[in-house]
Each structure stands twice: as structure tokens, then as C-alpha cells.
Amino acid sequence: MGNLLIDHYEAVAVILFGIGFMGLLLHKNLIKKIIGLNIMDTAIYLFLAAKGYIQGRLAPILVEGVTGVENYVNPIPSGLVLTGIVVSVSVTAFSLALVQRLYLKYRTLNLDEIMILAKKEKGADNH
Amino acid sequence: MPFVYNFPFFSIFLAMLAGIITPFLKNGKMAQRVSFVMIALVGAMSGILLFSLMQDGGASYTYMMGHFPAPWGNELRAGPLEALMALAFSLVMLLCLCGGLKDIFEDILPEKQKFYFIMINLLFSSLLALVYTNDVFTAYVFIEINTIAACAIVMAKDSGETIVATLRYLIMSLLGSGLFLIGIILLYGITGHLLMSDIQNQVVQLASTGRYAMPLTVVVGLIALGLSIKSALFPFHSWLPGAHGSATTASSSILSGLVLKGYIILLIKLFYRVFTIEVIRELHVNNILFFFGLAGMIAGSLRAMKETHIKRMVAYSSVAQIGYIYMGIGMGTGLGVVAACFHILAHAFTKPMLFATAGALSATRGHKKEFHDLKGSAYDNKLAGVGFTVGALSMVGMPLLAGFVSKLYFAMGSLDEPGRMWWTLLVLAASSVLNALYYIPAVIAIWTPVKKGADAPVQKVRPGLAFVFSVVLFLIANFALGVGFAPVIRVIESGLSLL
Numbered sequence: 001m002g003n004l005l006i007d008h009y010e011a012v013a014v015i016l017f018g019i020g021f022m023g024l025l026l027h028k029n030l031i032k033k034i035i036g037l038n039i040m041d042t043a044i045y046l047f048l049a050a051k052g053y054i055q056g057r058l059a060p061i062l063v064e065g066v067t068g069v070e071n072y073v074n075p076i077p078s079g080l081v082l083t084g085i086v087v088s089v090s091v092t093a094f095s096l097a098l099v100q101r102l103y104l105k106y107r108t109l110n111l112d113e114i115m116i117l118a119k120k121e122k123g124a125d126n127h
Numbered sequence: 128m129p130f131v132y133n134f135p136f137f138s139i140f141l142a143m144l145a146g147i148i149t150p151f152l153k154n155g156k157m158a159q160r161v162s163f164v165m166i167a168l169v170g171a172m173s174g175i176l177l178f179s180l181m182q183d184g185g186a187s188y189t190y191m192m193g194h195f196p197a198p199w200g201n202e203l204r205a206g207p208l209e210a211l212m213a214l215a216f217s218l219v220m221l222l223c224l225c226g227g228l229k230d231i232f233e234d235i236l237p238e239k240q241k242f243y244f245i246m247i248n249l250l251f252s253s254l255l256a257l258v259y260t261n262d263v264f265t266a267y268v269f270i271e272i273n274t275i276a277a278c279a280i281v282m283a284k285d286s287g288e289t290i291v292a293t294l295r296y297l298i299m300s301l302l303g304s305g306l307f308l309i310g311i312i313l314l315y316g317i318t319g320h321l322l323m324s325d326i327q328n329q330v331v332q333l334a335s336t337g338r339y340a341m342p343l344t345v346v347v348g349l350i351a352l353g354l355s356i357k358s359a360l361f362p363f364h365s366w367l368p369g370a371h372g373s374a375t376t377a378s379s380s381i382l383s384g385l386v387l388k389g390y391i392i393l394l395i396k397l398f399y400r401v402f403t404i405e406v407i408r409e410l411h412v413n414n415i416l417f418f419f420g421l422a423g424m425i426a427g428s429l430r431a432m433k434e435t436h437i438k439r440m441v442a443y444s445s446v447a448q449i450g451y452i453y454m455g456i457g458m459g460t461g462l463g464v465v466a467a468c469f470h471i472l473a474h475a476f477t478k479p480m481l482f483a484t485a486g487a488l489s490a491t492r493g494h495k496k497e498f499h500d501l502k503g504s505a506y507d508n509k510l511a512g513v514g515f516t517v518g519a520l521s522m523v524g525m526p527l528l529a530g531f532v533s534k535l536y537f538a539m540g541s542l543d544e545p546g547r548m549w550w551t552l553l554v555l556a557a558s559s560v561l562n563a564l565y566y567i568p569a570v571i572a573i574w575t576p577v578k579k580g581a582d583a584p585v586q587k588v589r590p591g592l593a594f595v596f597s598v599v600l601f602l603i604a605n606f607a608l609g610v611g612f613a614p615v616i617r618v619i620e621s622g623l624s625l626l
Contacts, residue, residue, distance in 0.1 A: 017309055024302055033298060040305045044312055076321070076592050080264060084308070087271045091301065094275050096296055098282065105287055111294075118291045 007051045009050030016043035030109045034092060040090040045081045052077025128362035131179045134172040134189060135205045135259045136315035142252030148243050154234065155240025159523050162244045163221065166251065170217030177210035177618070185621035189261055189324070202322055204400075208622025211615070212258050212392055218604070219475045220251055226483030226597035227377025230414045234284040234375040240276045250276035250381070254494055256391040263311045263401070263584035264321050266393055267380065270307060270357070274300040277386045280378040281370050299366040300357055302305075307353030310503050314346045314401075334406045344404040347402055351394065355416070358390040360453050361423030362527030364446045368434075371442035376486030379438060385447045388471050390450055395464065398456070399626035409458050417457025417547070421554045423450025428561035435484045437496050440565060442480065444522060447558060451537065455550065460543045461623065468619045473529035473608055474520070479600035480575060481518040487511035487594060488573060498569065503577035510590050512573055514598040518568035521605050524559050529608035534559065536616070 023036020034043060036103055041057035053073055101119065106117045138231045145165040174531045180186050187206030194200070224231075224247065235243055243340035253273040258265050278300070282293040315321060318329035322426070333339050352524045359367040371379045398407050407413050427446030433442040455467025491507040506514025521528035534555060590598075608615065 023260045024298060024305070030294070037301055039224065041308075044305075044309050047309070047316075048312055051312075054271065076223060077315075080312075080315075083264070083268060087268060090272060091275065094278070095294075095297060095301075098278075099289065102290055105290070119236075121287050122411070123183065124415055 010047055011076055013047035013050065016040075016046065021044075028110050028112055029049075029096045030102070030111060034095050034109075037095065038088065038092060041084065048077045048081050048084075052081075059112065128190075129179065131176050132190060132205070132332055134176045135203050135209070135213070135255070136190060136192070136345060138169040138172055139194045139203075139255045139259065140250050141169060141253060141264070141562055142248050146248035146252065149245045149248060150239055152194040152241055152263070153274040155235075155244065158244035159228070159231075162224070163246055165248065166217050166221045166224075167385075168256070169251070170214060170221065173210050173213035173217060176205065177207060177214055177423050180205070180207050180210055181621070183619065185625060187622075187625040197325065198320075198324060199606045201265055202261040203259045204323070205259055205616045206622050206625045208626065209258050210617050211622060212388075212471075213255055213292035213617050215260070215472050215475060216251075216254055216385055216388075219479060219598075220247075220381065222597045223380035223384060223483070225593040226298055226479065226601070227375060227380060227486060228593040230376040230486055236285065239285075240244070243280065246279040246283070247381075248278045250386070252427070254389045257393045261312070261323050261400075262321050263323065263326070263397075266312060267304070267308055270304050270390070270393075272355070273386065273389060274304060274357075277382060280381065281374040283378060284375040286373075287375045288369075292366075292373045296366045296370040299363065303353045303356035303363075305353070306349050306356070310346050310353060311348030313342055313349070317342050317346070323396070324374065325420050326401050327403060330402055334403075334409065337344065343406075344410050347407065347410055350397060351412055351416065353515060354390045354394045355419070355453070358387045358394075359421050359446060359449055361417070361446055361450055362419070364427070364449075367446060368439050368442040371482075372436060372439035373444065376483055379442070379486075382481040383442065383482065384475045384479040387424075387445070387449060388475055391449075391456075391467075391471060394470070396626065397455060399623070404459060413457045413458075413459040414455045417459075420450045420453030420455075420457050421550065424454065424554055425450075425561065426560055428565065429586060432561065434499050434565075437489065437569065438482065438502060440569065441481045441485060444481075444562070444565070445478060447562065448522070450477070451533070451558075454554075454577060455540065456550070457535055458540050458544060460540055460545060460549065460618075462536065462540035464623055465474035465616060465619050466533055469536055469608075469612070469616060470533035472615065474603060475535045476604040476608060477521045480514050480598060480605070481522070483594070483601075484511040484518065487590065488515060500571045501573055502575050503573070505573040506576065510591055510595060510598055514602060515573060516570050517602055517605060519570050519607070523563045523566050527606065527609045529605045529612075530610040532609055606619060 017040055019034045020040030021121055026031050026034060027033045045046060057073045060072045102114055106114050108114060142165060143163055149161060152158050180376040185207055190203040192201040208416050231243060249272055256269040256563055257266060278293050278297045281296060282290055318326045320326045322328060333343060356363040371382050398404060424447050427443050427450055429439050431443035452470050453465045455463045487508050488501055488504040491504045492500050521530040522536045524530045538552060539554055541548045
């Protein structure tokens with residue numbers, strides 16, 4: 001338990017991940033689902049950024065006169081965060097485009113209502 | 128380094144390149160030709176690579192991207208297993224596209240057809256990357272590319288039903304990739320590496336000293352959970368029947384034959400190359416996969432029995448077949464995983480054939496897909512009827528066909544582990560009976576003659592050249608895997624021993 005108090009960034013990140021995950025899983029509103037997805041991804045980036053930072057060290061950009069490796073933090077976690085952001089932007093854009101299409105077709109953002117409408121439409125096709 | 132060792136990189140790059148140039152092509156027909164040439168080239172390269180690796184008595188190697196050494200650079204890894212999977216994936220991809228070619232050009236708007244092929248090319252490159260990568264973060268990036276491309280080929284048939292199915296698929300997939308991402312980030316946190324072989328060294332040390340035991344368990348759980356959601360292991364399969372049942376024929380074939388398998392191959396690679404099978408067994412993660420697999424084998428089949436829609440029935444049968452594969456991985460013995468890998472191939476060569484022939488059969492009845500509409504449809508497209516019958520028998524486990532060999536090896540694998548033998552054999556037998564209980568009535572239905580001039584609009588469809596090519600090759604592959612399985616098993620065994 002003691003670690004939780006010291007690593008509070010990581011603790012917050014994991015809690016946020018849980019909030020985002022449940023949002024994506026359980027919300028009926030499609031836009032809220034996508035917001036949940038973004039909270040989930042952002043939590044992971046917070047976790048990475050917090051893990052990657054070492055107190056007292058510089059960002060990994062060479063400053064004149066300071067050459068030792070021990071003066072800088074490792075650039076890889078930041079690189080992973082950037083890659084992750086690119087991925088989550090594209091996934092979000094794709095989901096939003098899909099949701100927009102569904103809204104134009106069914107005029108609602110509630111997933112349950114959409115499923116009922118889609119089932120009705122399919123039933124109408126068969127008869 | 129021999130020149131053939133560049134082939135994994137060339138394959139991934141070629142597939143991406145084809146995806147990039149496709150938007151500039153004139154129409155869907157051109158895009159289709161470019162995709163076909165690319166997939167055939169990748170298949171040929173994988174075949175040559177496999178041959179040369181087996182010539183060297185089963186060799187494997189890691190390939191530095193851009194000659195940057197370990198902690199900075201990215202790496203690929205290829206061995207017999209990877210080359211075999213890449214070869215099988217390219218063959219199946221080509222045959223899936225051929226089998227559903229007519230439906231692609233009928234179901235998708237003409238101006239959007241070339242975009243369908245962009246997605247196919249990207250999907251293919253991400254599958255190859257999942258097979259070949261040696262870096263867990265690269266694996267994550269390509270998982271996301273795979274997700275988007277797979278969702279896009281489902282929604283290509285632009286109807287309300289498919290868009291809803293796509294959205295459900297997308298949500299479940301994103302939950303899976305979120306879990307996978309936090310898993311690898313935690314793993315990076317406790318080991319400090321992203322390349323599989325480096326992580327393995329650290330994991331072995333951590334396991335022997337007992338440090339970070341809890342985080343390691345959580346990591347294995349998160350990664351296994353994430354990948355099993357994405358590969359539709361029971362009880363996370365709720366998205367599969369909708370997505371596979373409503374998409375256009377080629378998309379259904381590709382999704383069930385290839386997309387699910389890409390994630391499973393990655394999971395096997397992670398189990399062997401990152402966590403090592405000893406650690407997995409110690410953490411009992413394989414037991415959980417084993418029981419979910421057994422549950423899926425029964426539950427998927429039971430649900431398929433109730434289904435009256437031909438494509439949804441075949442889709443539910445995929446849930447059962449994925450259960451078989453996870454049962455094999457969950458056995459945690461060498462032979463179990465060999466059987467799982469063989470079943471990946473058997474299923475990849477059978478299920479797309481079932482989807483392609485089901486699509487062709489329903490085309491003879493005005494694209495109706497309920498069984499009572501499909502009565503006697505096999506007489507109007509005999510090749511499709513034969514293909515569906517052979518595919519169904521293979522899934523049931525008829526000797527001389529691919530499905531039989533994997534069942535045989537699953538049963539043999541279970542003998543190594545006396546504690547689980549009865550479970551495995553019992554469920555295997557029960558599941559085979561259940562398979563027969565829904566496939567045989569389906570086969571009987573399509574071969575039941577109906578009186579001409581009944582109310583259903585019957586049209587004789589002359590199968591196109593591409594469709595004939597695809598079904599005939601699928602049939603040959605099924606018999607080849609069912610009769611000449613020994614060399615394939617040998618390749619899988621040597622591939623797994625090198626992992």
C-alpha cells in the first residue's frame with residue numbers, strides 16, 4: 001500500500017484506465033463511449049510519462065556543456081507516448097466517422113435504440 | 128546474410144506499398160489486380176524463405192531494421208513457423224478474394240471498390256507484421272492497423288446492419304487493444320525492454336528471483352485477455368457472429384480465416400518468446416485459456432445449432448473452432464501447441480471455403496440466407512454445393528480431411544497430461560457430435576431437391592472462373608492437409624522448438 005502513495009501518478013493512471021475502460025464498455029451513448037476510449041488511452045500515456053520521468057534529469061535534448069547520459073531521461077517512453085497518440089487519434093477519427101454514419105441513418109446515438117432499429121429494418125427486408 | 132533473409136521485410140513493405148499506390152489507380156478492377164500481384168509475390172517469397180530455412184535444417188534469425196543494434200532499432204524475426212504462416216496467409220488471402228470477387232463488385236459502390244482493396248492491402252501487411260515482428264510495441268501498432276482495416280472491410284457493404292455490426296466489433300476490439308497496450312507498458316515498466324528476446328531474459332530472471340511476481344501475473348493476464356477478446360475466445364465472442372455474418376463474402380472469409388489467427392499467432396509467440404512456457408505454466412494462465420477453450424467448443428456449437436441463417440451458423444462454428452485452438456494452447460504441452468498451430472491452418476483453409484460457398488449458394492436464391500430458402504440450392508451451383516459439403520465434413524472431423532488431423536493431434540496432445548486427458552477427450556468427442564448435429568442438417572438441406580416452379584426465385588448461376596479457382600484450390604488444400612500432414616507437422620514442430 002505504501003507504494004501507492006509514492007507512485008501516485010501511476011495510481012491515478014490506473015484508476016483513469018478503469019474509468020475509461022468501463023465507459024467504453026458500458027455507456028449506451030456512442031459519443032460517451034468514444035470519450036471513454038480516449039480517457040483509457042490518455043491514462044496509459046500518463047502512466048508511461050510518469051514512469052519515464054526521473055526527478056532531476058533533463059528532457060532528452062542535448063544541452064551545451066552537459067554530455068553525460070546520466071543527466072538526461074530515456075527518450076523511448078516519450079517516443080512511445082507520441083506513437084500511441086498517433087494511433088489513438090486515427091482510431092478516434094475512424095470511430096467518429098462510423099458514429100456519424102449511424103446517426104445520419106438512425107437519428108440517435110443510443111446503441112440500444114440503434115440495434116432495435118437495425119433489427120426492424122432487417123426484418124422488413126426479409127418480408 | 129543470405130539474400131532470402133530480407134524477404135520478411137520485403138513482404139511487409141510490399142503490402143504497405145500496394146496500399147499506398149492503390150488510391151491513385153483508376154478503378155476497383157485495377158486495384159484488385161495490384162492486390163493480387165502483391166499477394167502472389169508475398170506468397171512466393173514466403174515459400175522460398177520457408178524452403179531455404181528448412182534446407183538449413185530449420186534455421187531462424189532476427190533481422191535488424193536499418194542496421195540499428197538492439198536497444199534502439201526495431202527487429203523482425205523469422206523461423207519456419209513464421210514463414211509457414213506467412214505462406215498460408217497469402218494463399219488463403221488470395222483464395223478468399225477470388226471466392227468472393229463477384230460479391231465484392233456487387234455489394235460495394237463502384238467508386239468505393241478501390242478503397243476496399245486499400246484496406247485489404249493494409250490488413251495483409253499488418254497480419255504479416257504480427258507474424259514476423261520481434262518488438263512488442265510494433266505488435267501493438269500493427270494490431271491497431273489490423274483493427275481499423277478489419278472494421279473497414281466489414282462496413283464496406285454499406286447497410287445499416289453491417290455498420291451496427293462494425294461498431295460492435297470496433298468497440299470490443301478497442302477494449303482488447305487497450306488491455307494489450309497497458310499490458311505491454313507494464314511489462315516495459317518492470318523489464319525495461321521492448322524487444323522480445325531481451326524481455327525474455329529479464330522475465331526469466333524475475334521469475335527465478337520472485338521479484339515483481341504480482342505485476343508479472345497481471346501483465347500476462349492483461350495481454351492474454353486483450354488478445355483473446357480480439358480473437359473471439361468464448362465468452363468474448365459476442366461481436367463475431369454479427370460482423371462475420373453480415374459482411375460481404377470475401378470479408379467474412381478473411382475475418383474468420385485470417386484476422387482471428389493473426390492475434391493467436393502473436394499470443395503463441397508472446398507465450399514462447401517473451402514469458403516462456405514454464406512461467407506461463409507456473410502462473411496457471413494456460414489453465415484459464417484451456418477452460419475457456421473447452422467452454423467455447425461446447426457453447427459455440429450449441430448456439431450454432433439454433434441458427435437458421437447460413438452465414439451466422441458458420442460464424443458461430445468459428446467460435447467453437449477458436450475454442451479448439453485455445454484448448455491446444457492451454458494444454459501447455461508441446462504437442463498441444465503443435466495441434467493448435469495445425470488447427471489454425473486447417474481452419475484457415477476450411478472456414479473461408481464455407482463462407483465463399485455459402486455466399487454462392489445464397490446467390491442462387493436471390494441472396495436469401497435462411498436454410499428454408501436454400502433448399503436444393505446445391506443443384507443450381509454444384510461446385511458450391513460440393514465445397515460446402517467437404518468444408519462441413521472437414522469441420523466435423525471426417526478422415527482424409529484437414530479437420531480430422533487436428534482433432535487427432537489434439538487427442539494425442541491430451542495424453543501427455545493425465546490430469547486433463549479425460550476433460551479434453553470428453554469435450555472433443557461431445558463437440559464433434561455437436562458439429563455434426565448442425566453441419567449435417569445444413570448439408571442435407573442444400574441437397575434436398577425442391578419442385579421447380581415453387582415460390583422461391585430460383586436462378587441457375589454459372590460459377591465464375593475466380594470462384595472455381597478458389598473452391599478447387601481450397602478443396603485440394605483440404606485434402607492435402609488431411610493426407611499429407613506429416614511435413615506440415617514437421618515444419619510446425621521445428622518452428623516451435625526454435626521459438
